[in-house]
Amino acid sequence: MTVKKTYDLIILGGGPAGYVAAIRAAQLGLKVACVEKDNVGGICLNWGCIPTKALLKSAEVFHLINNVEKFGISADNIQFDIKKIIKRSRDVSKKLTNGVNYLLKKNKVDLIKGHGKIISPNNLLVFQNDSSINLSAENIIIATGARSRDLDKIKSDGVNVWNYKNAMIPEKLPSSILVIGSGAIGVEFATFYNAFNVDVTIVELQNRILPVEDEEISDFAEKIFKKSGIDIICNSNVESINIQKTCISADIISKDKQIIKEFEKVILAVGIQGNVEDIGLENFNNIKINKNHIEVDEYYRTGQSGIYAIGDVVGPPWLAHKAMHEAIICVEKIANLKNVNPLNLLGIPGCTYSIPQIASIGLTESEAKNQGFDIKVGKFPFKANGKAIALGDEEGFVKTIFDSLTGELIGAHMIGTDVTELIQGYSIAKNIEATEEDLFHTIFPHPTLSEMMHESVLDAFDKTLHI
Amino acid sequence: MPISIKMPALSPTMEEGSLSKWLVKEGDKILAGDVIAEVETDKATMEVEAVEDGIFSKILVSEGSQSVPVNKVIALMLEEGEDEKSIDKFDISNSEEQNISKKTIEEQKSKSEESIENKNSKLEKTSSINNNIDKVLPAKVVKIDQGLKKVIASPLARRMASQANLDLNIITGSGPKGRIVKNDILAYIDKSDNSNQVKNISEDFINNSDDYTEIPNSNMRKIIAQRLTQSKQEVPHFYLTVDCIIDDLLSLRKELNNRSKDGKFKLSINDFVISAVAQSLSKVPETNSSWSEKSIIQYKNIDISIAVALKDGLITPVIRNANHKGLAEISNEMKDLIIKANNNKLKPEEYKGGTFSISNLGMYGIKEFSAVINPPQGAILAVGKGEQRAVVIGGALSVANVMTCTLSCDHRVVDGAVGSKFLTQFKEFMEDPVSMML
Numbered sequence: 074m075t076v077k078k079t080y081d082l083i084i085l086g087g088g089p090a091g092y093v094a095a096i097r098a099a100q101l102g103l104k105v106a107c108v109e110k111d112n113v114g115g116i117c118l119n120w121g122c123i124p125t126k127a128l129l130k131s132a133e134v135f136h137l138i139n140n141v142e143k144f145g146i147s148a149d150n151i152q153f154d155i156k157k158i159i160k161r162s163r164d165v166s167k168k169l170t171n172g173v174n175y176l177l178k179k180n181k182v183d184l185i186k187g188h189g190k191i192i193s194p195n196n197l198l199v200f201q202n203d204s205s206i207n208l209s210a211e212n213i214i215i216a217t218g219a220r221s222r223d224l225d226k227i228k229s230d231g232v233n234v235w236n237y238k239n240a241m242i243p244e245k246l247p248s249s250i251l252v253i254g255s256g257a258i259g260v261e262f263a264t265f266y267n268a269f270n271v272d273v274t275i276v277e278l279q280n281r282i283l284p285v286e287d288e289e290i291s292d293f294a295e296k297i298f299k300k301s302g303i304d305i306i307c308n309s310n311v312e313s314i315n316i317q318k319t320c321i322s323a324d325i326i327s328k329d330k331q332i333i334k335e336f337e338k339v340i341l342a343v344g345i346q347g348n349v350e351d352i353g354l355e356n357f358n359n360i361k362i363n364k365n366h367i368e369v370d371e372y373y374r375t376g377q378s379g380i381y382a383i384g385d386v387v388g389p390p391w392l393a394h395k396a397m398h399e400a401i402i403c404v405e406k407i408a409n410l411k412n413v414n415p416l417n418l419l420g421i422p423g424c425t426y427s428i429p430q431i432a433s434i435g436l437t438e439s440e441a442k443n444q445g446f447d448i449k450v451g452k453f454p455f456k457a458n459g460k461a462i463a464l465g466d467e468e469g470f471v472k473t474i475f476d477s478l479t480g481e482l483i484g485a486h487m488i489g490t491d492v493t494e495l496i497q498g499y500s501i502a503k504n505i506e507a508t509e510e511d512l513f514h515t516i517f518p519h520p521t522l523s524e525m526m527h528e529s530v531l532d533a534f535d536k537t538l539h540i
Numbered sequence: 541m542p543i544s545i546k547m548p549a550l551s552p553t554m555e556e557g558s559l560s561k562w563l564v565k566e567g568d569k570i571l572a573g574d575v576i577a578e579v580e581t582d583k584a585t586m587e588v589e590a591v592e593d594g595i596f597s598k599i600l601v602s603e604g605s606q607s608v609p610v611n612k613v614i615a616l617m618l619e620e621g622e623d624e625k626s627i628d629k630f631d632i633s634n635s636e637e638q639n640i641s642k643k644t645i646e647e648q649k650s651k652s653e654e655s656i657e658n659k660n661s662k663l664e665k666t667s668s669i670n671n672n673i674d675k676v677l678p679a680k681v682v683k684i685d686q687g688l689k690k691v692i693a694s695p696l697a698r699r700m701a702s703q704a705n706l707d708l709n710i711i712t713g714s715g716p717k718g719r720i721v722k723n724d725i726l727a728y729i730d731k732s733d734n735s736n737q738v739k740n741i742s743e744d745f746i747n748n749s750d751d752y753t754e755i756p757n758s759n760m761r762k763i764i765a766q767r768l769t770q771s772k773q774e775v776p777h778f779y780l781t782v783d784c785i786i787d788d789l790l791s792l793r794k795e796l797n798n799r800s801k802d803g804k805f806k807l808s809i810n811d812f813v814i815s816a817v818a819q820s821l822s823k824v825p826e827t828n829s830s831w832s833e834k835s836i837i838q839y840k841n842i843d844i845s846i847a848v849a850l851k852d853g854l855i856t857p858v859i860r861n862a863n864h865k866g867l868a869e870i871s872n873e874m875k876d877l878i879i880k881a882n883n884n885k886l887k888p889e890e891y892k893g894g895t896f897s898i899s900n901l902g903m904y905g906i907k908e909f910s911a912v913i914n915p916p917q918g919a920i921l922a923v924g925k926g927e928q929r930a931v932v933i934g935g936a937l938s939v940a941n942v943m944t945c946t947l948s949c950d951h952r953v954v955d956g957a958v959g960s961k962f963l964t965q966f967k968e969f970m971e972d973p974v975s976m977m978l
Contacts, residue, residue, distance in 0.1 A: 414714060414723075479703065481696050481722070506694030506722055 075198075078183075080106045080210040082407065083197050085189045085352060088115020090384025090396035091216035092173050092182075094404050099180035101408040106208055107182050108189035108199050114170040115218050116385075117393040120238045123169055125261055127162035128241065129426050132268035136428055143465055153269060155246050162241065191215075191353035194379045198353075212379050212407050215367060216400070217348040219385035224343055226313050227253070233316050234339045237262070246271055247337035251323050253311050255282035257425040259342030260294070264427040267303050274304040274334065276311050276325055283425065287437035287486040289452075289472060294488060297429060297468055306332070314339060347386040364388075371415035373403040381407070395421050419483075420503050424493040429469050432496035434503060435484035441474050446483060449475045451533025453525045455489045457540050460520040466490035471529040473499075480508035485529075491522055498526055509534055542622070543592055544613040547601070548579065558606040558889075559614060563587075568596045570617070577614075580888065594619050606889075693720035700725045710766040760853040768912045775831075776951040779910045780959045784970035785940045786926050792973050796867065805868035809943075810846075810900050813923055814870050816969035818842050818862035819976045821896055824962040828895050830916040831952040837916075845894030845914060846874065848881045855881050856914065858894040902926060908944035918953035921966070922946040943970070 082098050084091045087109030095107040112119050131153070141148050177184050185206060187199040197213055199206040221236040223229060229236040235243075240262050249272035252259045259275060260283060267273045275282060275298075281291040282298070282305060295305055309327040320335040346365035354360050354367070359376030361368040366388040373381045383403050384396035398416055405413045425431040441448050455461040455469040469489020476483050485499040502512060509530060517527040524539075531537040547557055561578040564570055575587045576596065590596075594617040601614040608614065691708040693701070697720045701708050704725065711728050713720035757765070771777075786809070793807050800806060821828045821842045830837045842863040845856035857877035859870055880886045899911040900923040911922035926943040933940070945966070949959040969976040 412714065412716065412718075479696060479700055506696035508695045508699055511695050 075205050075207050077207045077209070078106065080104045080183070080208060082106075082212050082214065082404075083108065083189075083208050083210040084214045084216055085191070085197060086115070086216035086218055086384070086386075087113035087173070087177075087184065088216060088218045088384060088396065089117045089393040090218070090386075090400045091115070091214070092177060093397040094214050094216060094383060094400035095182040096176060096180045097401050097404045098408070099182050101404065101410070103404075103408065105180075105182045106185055106210070107177060108185045108187065108197065108208070110186065110188045112170045113173045113177065113184065114166075115393075116220075118169045118173065119166055120241060122393055124162040124166040124241055125237075125265075126426055127165040128158060128265050129261060129428075131158040131161065132265045133428060136268050155243065155269070159242055189352065191380065192356060194357075194377055212381065214373075214400075214403060214407075215352065215375075215380065215382040215386060216384045216396070217352055217386045219345040219347045219366075219391055221258075221341060222344040222346045223341065224253070224311075227311065227339070227341060229341050233321055234314070234341060236341055240340045243338075248272060249336045249338075250274070251276065251311070251314075251321070251334070251336040251339045252342055253339065254278075254342035254344065255305070255307075256285070256342060256344070257283070257423070259340070260298075260425055260427045260431075262340050262342065263298070263303050267298075267301060268428065272304075273302070274306065274336070276309050276323075277305070277307045278310055280308050282307065283431065285423070286425075286431060286433055287472060287484070288439060289470075290431055290433065290486050290488050293470070294427070294429075294431060298427070301428070345385065345389070345391045347388070349386060372406045372413070373399060390421060390423060392421065392423065417504075420500065422496045422500050424496065426493060429466075429489045430491065430493045431488045432492040433484070433486040434496055434499050435482065436474065437484060437486065438472075438474055441476075441483055447477045448483070449477045449533040451475075451529040451531065451537070453528040453532055453537065453540060455522075455525065457528075458520075458522060458525045460522050460524070461490070463520065464490060464522075471495075471525040473526075473529045473533050475509055475530075475533050480510065482507065482509070482512070482530075485526075487526075489522075495523055495526060498523060542597065543594060543617040543619065545576070545590070545615040545617060547608045547610050547612045547614050548588055549610045554610055556607045556609045559601050559603060559608055562599060562603050562615075564596045566597060566599060570594060570596050590617070592617070592619075595622075691720065692718060694722065696722050697725050704729055707762060707766065710770070758852055760850075760855075764853055767915065771913050771915050775913050775915060777910075777913060777948050778951050778956070778959075779946050779948055780956070780963050781908065781944060781946040782963045782967045783929075783931075784943045784945060784967050785931065786943050786970055787941050789970055789973045790926070790941055800868075805871050807867055807871050808874075809902065809926055810898075810923070811867055811871040811874060812970070812973055813898060813900065813921075813945075814844055814846065814859060814862055814874070815865075815867055816966050816973070816976055817896065817898060817921060818844055818859075818865075819969055820962055820965040822863045823965050824958065826958045827919050827949075827954055827962040829918045829953045830895075831918065831950055832916070836953055839895040841895060843894045843896075845891075845897040845917070846877075847897060847899040847911075848878055850881060855886065855891055856894060856897060857881055857886055857891050897921070898923060902943065908946055910946050911948050913948050913950055918950045919959070919962075920948045922948065945970075 081103035082105050084095050084105065084107045087107050091107055091109070092113055095105045098105045117123060135153055138148050138151050174184070185199050187201040187206070189197050189199045191197050191213060195209050195211065197208045199208060221229070227234060229239065231239050237258055246266070246269055250266050252263045252273060252275045255275050255277040263273045263275050281288065282295050283291045299305055306325060309325050312324040312326045315322045320337060321339055322333055322335045323339065325332040325334060347367060349362050349365060349367060354362065357377045357380065360380065361376055367375060367382040367386055369375055369382050369387050373383045373387065375382055381403050383399040385391045402413055402416055419435050422432060422434040436444065438448070438450060451473045453471050456467040461467055466489060469487070469492065472486045473482065474484035475481065482499060482502055485496065487496060512527070512530040515527065517523045528537050528539055532540065558580040559577060560580045562576070563578065564574070564576045570576060570590045571593050572591055574590045576590050577588045579586055579588055596615065597618045598616040600616065601608050601612065692713060693708050694715065698708065700722060701711070706725065706728065708720055711720050711724050714724050715721040789809070789812055793809065793812065797807055825838055828839050828842055841861055843858050843860045844862045845858050847854050847856050859865065859873055862870060877886065877890060880890065895917060897914045897917055897920040899920060901909060902923055902925040906924050908924040909922050911920040913920050922945065924944040926941050928939050929942040930937055931940045931942060947959055947963050
């Protein structure tokens with residue numbers, strides 16, 4: 074049985090890109106359907122950003138309690154229950170997906186559950202249990218997201234080799250874990266398991282962990298992670314794993330040596346691929362797929378007029394906040410609003426919620442140099458900041474990079490406590506195109522960690538006061 | 541006792557000013573420092589601040605009033621707690637209305653938006669003037685309108701523009717609320733790099749600086765450059781040319797001038813051209829229009845800008861409602877405007893907001909030429925020299941006084957047929973000038 078329904082806009086996928094697109098389109102008066110086969114909220118709310126932050130909060134609290142002596146407090150018999158920790162994480166996730174359901178309802182977006190497939194430029198078929206719905210609309214936005222990538226020789230099986238989803242809901246803590254890949258996801262899981270005394274090893278193919286971050290950040294993070302007990306092996310490849318009865322033996326190959334090491338579990342965190350399969354793209358020759366992502370222009374138009382794609386499915390950086398902004402730009406362009414500008418890729422902050430946290434925006438120092446900028450670099454350490462010392466968090470620094478010609482803030486890189494909450498200051502500065510002068514004259518409250526952001530800017534121009 | 545607010549002297553030579561806008565309403569509570577009104581002089585628009593706290597009680601000079609003498613009481617304010625009745629008792633005899641003409645705000649607004657002229661060049665002096673007059677002002681002047689639209693730009697865009705020596709006024713912003721952002725500056729530089737042969741030429745010269753004198757660009761020159769470049773880049777020009785036989789016009793001119801024994805008027809050929817253009821525009825109003833993205837704006841008034849050459853540039857004073865004015869009136873007004881223009885004394889309303897332009901190079905001996913449209917106007921008429929030429933009339937060769945006129949049209953507004961209709965009408969009036977007096 075097929076039911077027919079007509080809309081102005083159909084959105085395939087209810088993750089951060091999809092649901093935000095749906096809400097914005099509804100605000101603009103469009104009649105919107107959002108098709109989702111699972112819970113709304115996507116990976117972010119269900120299996121990504123949010124539940125991992127809940128897990129990491131538990132890790133942070135546990136870490137703090139274990140280091141509580143320096144605050145003049147003693148605690149003994151400190152216990153944790155991994156089941157309760159995971160339950161809390163799932164509850165948090167549930168609370169938020171309920172919130173998204175409410176928002177869609179409030180904005181009168183039709184949420185249609187089922188698997189959607191685009192069958193013509195204006196038609197999308199939603200397969201439900203024993204029926205289907207034929208939706209038609211002038212425009213269709215694909216927001217099907219992405220999933221973790223497997224390696225040729227190592228694939229997640231949910232039992233021994235985990236992807237992020239498996240790693241978020243362990244039945245019990247393993248004694249040891251091999252994390253393959255040291256991007257944000259790998260590093261966050263490493264932090265979590267390490268905090269609960271699991272023996273963690275990170276293997277990274279490139280010459281440093283967190284390879285998209287500034288080199289100094291990578292070096293500093295590596296030092297602290299190692300100090301906290303994480304084993305880090307860079308310039309190395311996990312050639313193969315051998316799943317045995319009681320353990321997994323991994324063959325780790327570096328340029329000049331081979332290590333064979335045994336682990337209880339493996340976490341695959343080697344990247345992301347777009348969900349481009351089984352959504353009907355084969356019906357459109359004009360829609361190009363490149364490295365498992367849909368190719369789009371700066372306003373998210375695919376090669377097929379009337380069909381757009383946003384969020385993780387169009388490529389890196391795979392970040393919810395990027396997806397949400399793409400959603401708004403795409404929808405406003407569809408609705409023909411004035412003054413809709415393409416997303417500034419250099420204005421997207423990135424955050425890693427390890428201990429310590431890492432946050433950055435714009436170019437790294439070497440990227441800036443390679444692009445030919447004449448730069449000024451400022452740096453200010455946590456250990457010279459009064460608030461950081463009072464908090465007992467003296468590890469970390471704030472680094473800023475300016476174009477010495479124009480005074481444009483071209484990059485900012487931070488590592489240390491709560492820096493993920495601080496980076497937005499630089500996001501605003503970048504977005505309104507502040508120069509160093511504007512930042513010099515901005516008053517940062519004392520005593521706060523944010524003062525380091527000011528001092529780092531001052532330092533770039535040899536004006537720092539507190540160092 | 542009520543406090544009287546007087547028309548401030550915004551410059552040492554200022555005798556009168558226009559009250560362009562009240563920014564407060566009767567009954568508003570105001571604090572010292574609040575901006576209460578905008579006053580326009582021939583030099584600039586300035587904001588007027590209240591110097592005392594109180595209740596803004598009564599407006600005596602309404603918005604849009606022009607030629608308000610300095611020190612005339614323009615409004616009354618009550619001190620805190622003072623009774624409103626005291627207003628009635630207050631002697632405002634010194635503020636009798638004196639020939640204050642009214643203009644709608646809309647009119648003023650639209651005209652200031654269209655302003656192109658050289659207000660900027662005059663502004664250079666105003667900061668020092670301000671310092672001198674601050675102490676004696678009954679109301680304080682706080683801000684000077686730059687003469688062009690207020691520029692909104694990001695700090696980075698401002699710095700990049702100043703480094704590249706760009707005037708932000710000429711750059712269109714793509715940011716929120718039209719803010720000029722980094723990309724706009726980059727795009728502008730990119731565009732001008734691609735098309736900037738002039739720059740290359742000047743770079744060639746820089747190698748041997750003995751060969752030239754560098755003349756810094758005045759603000760007027762910059763505005764001419766900006767506006768006319770914009771016009772040639774954005775406005776799709778096309779040109780229509782007619783020859784007008786003006787023998788009848790010349791003899792009518794002679795006859796009329798002979799009647800002016802007391803020297804009350806002396807008509808020039810250009811005065812006839814202005815009148816003929818004005819009458820033709822009223823017959824073909826499509827030519828009296830501007831392009832905008834949303835719609836074509838067809839003007840109800842016929843306000844004709846006439847290009848007047850100055851020592852360091854040109855300015856276009858406006859004969860307003862020229863279709864309702866006789867030749868003598870046009871002629872005298874034109875003479876007055878030219879004198880003012882040469883003495884840099886044109887008031888903004890005298891050179892802003894024309895709806896159609898005339899450029900006449902006849903007096904320089906130019907036979908014919910094409911003029912650049914003065915945006916946002918939709919057309920400009922280029923007038924050549926009236927001279928004796930051989931013409932064929934009714935199959936026979938004869939000699940006649942002929943003047944070649946070329947209409948430049950913005951094709952977005954004026955199509956070929958419309959332009960032709962206008963020119964045909966214009967030619968008719970020029971060749972039979974008595975008919976335009978009908």
